[in-house]
Amino acid sequence: MSSLTLRPANTAPRRINLFGIVPNQVKDLPLSEIFRLPIRIEERAAVVGDCFEVVDGDRATIVLDGDLSNCDYVGGGLDGGRILVTGSVGDFLADRMRDGVIEVRGSADRFACSGLRGGLVHVAGDCGEYAAAAAPGAQRGMNGGFLVVNGNCDQWLATRMRRGTVIVHGNVAAACASRMIAGTLALCGQVDFPLAANMARGSILLLGHEGVCTSPAGFTEPELTELSYLRMLINDIAPYLPVRICKERIPAVVFRAMGDRVNRGLGEIIWLFNTRAAKAETDC
Amino acid sequence: MQINGVEVEDTFAEAFPMTATRLIITAADRFWARRAAEAMTGFATSVIGCGCEAGIEAEVDANQTPDGRPGIAVLVFSMSGKELEKQVVRRVGQCVLTCPSTSVFAGMDSEKRVALGSHLRYFGDSFQTSKIIGGRRYWRVPVMDGEFVAEESTGRRDAVGGGNFLVLSQSLDGALKACESAMDAMRQVPNVIMPFPGGVARSGSKVGSKYKALGASTNDAFCPTLRPITKSLLPQGVAAALEVVIDGLTEADVARAMRVGIQAACALGDRYGLKRITGGNYGGKLGKFHFHLHQVLA
Numbered sequence: 001m002s003s004l005t006l007r008p009a010n011t012a013p014r015r016i017n018l019f020g021i022v023p024n025q026v027k028d029l030p031l032s033e034i035f036r037l038p039i040r041i042e043e044r045a046a047v048v049g050d051c052f053e054v055v056d057g058d059r060a061t062i063v064l065d066g067d068l069s070n071c072d073y074v075g076g077g078l079d080g081g082r083i084l085v086t087g088s089v090g091d092f093l094a095d096r097m098r099d100g101v102i103e104v105r106g107s108a109d110r111f112a113c114s115g116l117r118g119g120l121v122h123v124a125g126d127c128g129e130y131a132a133a134a135a136p137g138a139q140r141g142m143n144g145g146f147l148v149v150n151g152n153c154d155q156w157l158a159t160r161m162r163r164g165t166v167i168v169h170g171n172v173a174a175a176c177a178s179r180m181i182a183g184t185l186a187l188c189g190q191v192d193f194p195l196a197a198n199m200a201r202g203s204i205l206l207l208g209h210e211g212v213c214t215s216p217a218g219f220t221e222p223e224l225t226e227l228s229y230l231r232m233l234i235n236d237i238a239p240y241l242p243v244r245i246c247k248e249r250i251p252a253v254v255f256r257a258m259g260d261r262v263n264r265g266l267g268e269i270i271w272l273f274n275t276r277a278a279k280a281e282t283d284c
Numbered sequence: 285m286q287i288n289g290v291e292v293e294d295t296f297a298e299a300f301p302m303t304a305t306r307l308i309i310t311a312a313d314r315f316w317a318r319r320a321a322e323a324m325t326g327f328a329t330s331v332i333g334c335g336c337e338a339g340i341e342a343e344v345d346a347n348q349t350p351d352g353r354p355g356i357a358v359l360v361f362s363m364s365g366k367e368l369e370k371q372v373v374r375r376v377g378q379c380v381l382t383c384p385s386t387s388v389f390a391g392m393d394s395e396k397r398v399a400l401g402s403h404l405r406y407f408g409d410s411f412q413t414s415k416i417i418g419g420r421r422y423w424r425v426p427v428m429d430g431e432f433v434a435e436e437s438t439g440r441r442d443a444v445g446g447g448n449f450l451v452l453s454q455s456l457d458g459a460l461k462a463c464e465s466a467m468d469a470m471r472q473v474p475n476v477i478m479p480f481p482g483g484v485a486r487s488g489s490k491v492g493s494k495y496k497a498l499g500a501s502t503n504d505a506f507c508p509t510l511r512p513i514t515k516s517l518l519p520q521g522v523a524a525a526l527e528v529v530i531d532g533l534t535e536a537d538v539a540r541a542m543r544v545g546i547q548a549a550c551a552l553g554d555r556y557g558l559k560r561i562t563g564g565n566y567g568g569k570l571g572k573f574h575f576h577l578h579q580v581l582a
Contacts, residue, residue, distance in 0.1 A: 227430070236418045
C-alpha cells in the first residue's frame, strides 16, 4: 500500500503553516477528516483540502509531493512515523518534533530544526540561516535529535543550540555555533570564521579539515589530546557521515582546542584527520 | 547420589534475595582494566562486613565494549538499591576513577537505576562535561592522564545471593584441588560471581553466636578440629571442608553454576580424597531460595 500523499493544489506563493500535519495526528483519521485538518495560510485559518490534493494510503508515512518551499513548519509536532518531502520546504522544519523521521529531498529554508527535540531529520539539499539555532524570542535552539544535511548550511548554524547532533556534509557559512550551549556538530566541509563565538559547551568535530589547525578567537591553541569517548561518538554518527570519512581510521590522538574562554566556555573543537598544529607549521 | 565415587548428600543450599548490577570497566589495555576491576571488587566477599559482594564476571572483548577498548565485566550484589548505589559509587570512585586510562559503563539495562557518573562527575570541580551518545549520557571528568569517562547510571535487578556447596575431603590439599577445579569450570558460567578469595570460603558460618554482638559465628559442625567436642556433621575421615559461595542474577544462573562446579569437583574423585558434597543451609529460615543438590544435578 502506498503512503498517504499530499500534493500542493496550486503554486500561489502564499505562506502555508503545516504544523501538525504529521503521521501521529492522522493515523486514525478517515480521509474526509484529513481534508478538514486545520492549517494556516498567511495567518488565516484554513484546512488541508484548501491547498492540497490528498491521496489516501498508509498513515505511517506522509509523502509531501512537490515543491513546498512556501510551506513552513513542515513536520511540526511529529512524534513518530515518517514524512517524506520530495521537494524543498520553507522555514521552521521539524518544529517541536520529538520522534520519527523527516526526509527532505530538496532544501530547507531558515530555522530548520530550531525546535527539534528528538528523531532524525535528513535534508538532502541545503539549509538556510539559523539551522538548529534559537528562533527569535527563544532561549535555546535545537534540543535533541539528529539533523543531517547533505548540502551546505548558511550563517548562524547551531546558534544557542542546546542538545543533539548536527552533521553537515557540505560547507558551513560564518557564525556557526555562536553561543552554542551544548550538543555536537560534525562538519565535513569547509567552515567559515567566525566560528563558535561565545560557545559555552559542546563539541565541534571538523572532519573535512586538512592542513593547519587554526583556533578561532577565544579558543586555546590546538593541542594533541587522547579522547577515549571519541570512538563512541564517531561510531554513533557514522551511519550519517559521508563515505569518504567513514573510511578514515579514527586516530587515537587528535588536535583539540577549548573555548570560548572569553566567557569561560568549556566547548571543544576537534580536528580529526590530516591536521597539523599551527605552531608546528610556523616552526617549519 | 554418587558421582565418580563421591557422595552428593540429599540436602539443599539456602540462598537469599539480593539486588545486583553489572559494570563494564575498560582501559587502554586489559592489564589496567583488570587492575581496576580487582581493586574495585576487593574486600567485597560478604555483605555482612563489606556492604556488598562483588567479583569479576568475565573479560569483554574490545569489539563488545562501548568505547572499543578491552574490558572487564564486574557484578556487584547488595541487600538494597540504596546500599548498592553507595558501594558502587564509593568503589568506582576510589578504585576505577583512580586507575590509569579507565572508563566505566553500565553493563545492564533496567528501569531501576544505580548512580554512576551522575555522582562521580563532581570530582571534575565544574570542569566536567557530559555527552549524550546513542541516547545515553556519559560524563567526562578531566583527570591527569586525560579524561575519565563514566556513564550516567547503570541498571540493577533482583538477584540471588548465597548459593553454595561444601566440599568435604580427606585432606586440605584434596579439598583445595577440588575447589580449584570447580572454580575453573564455574568461571565460564555467565551471570555469576564467586565473591570469596579464589571463590572459596573456609570460614562457613552459622547464624548467631555465644557473643551477643555477633550475628554469625564459625560453623562448628563442619570444623574438623572440633569434631570430638561438638555435634559434628563431618563424616569420619574428613579432614577439611571448604565452601564455594555463588551469587547470580537469577536462580537458574546459580543452579547452573552449582551443577558445573559440583561436577568439576567430583571429576577428581578419590584421587584427591574427595568424600562428600553437601549444601549449607539454616533449616530454610534464612532465604527463600533452596537449591536441592540432587535436583540441581538432575
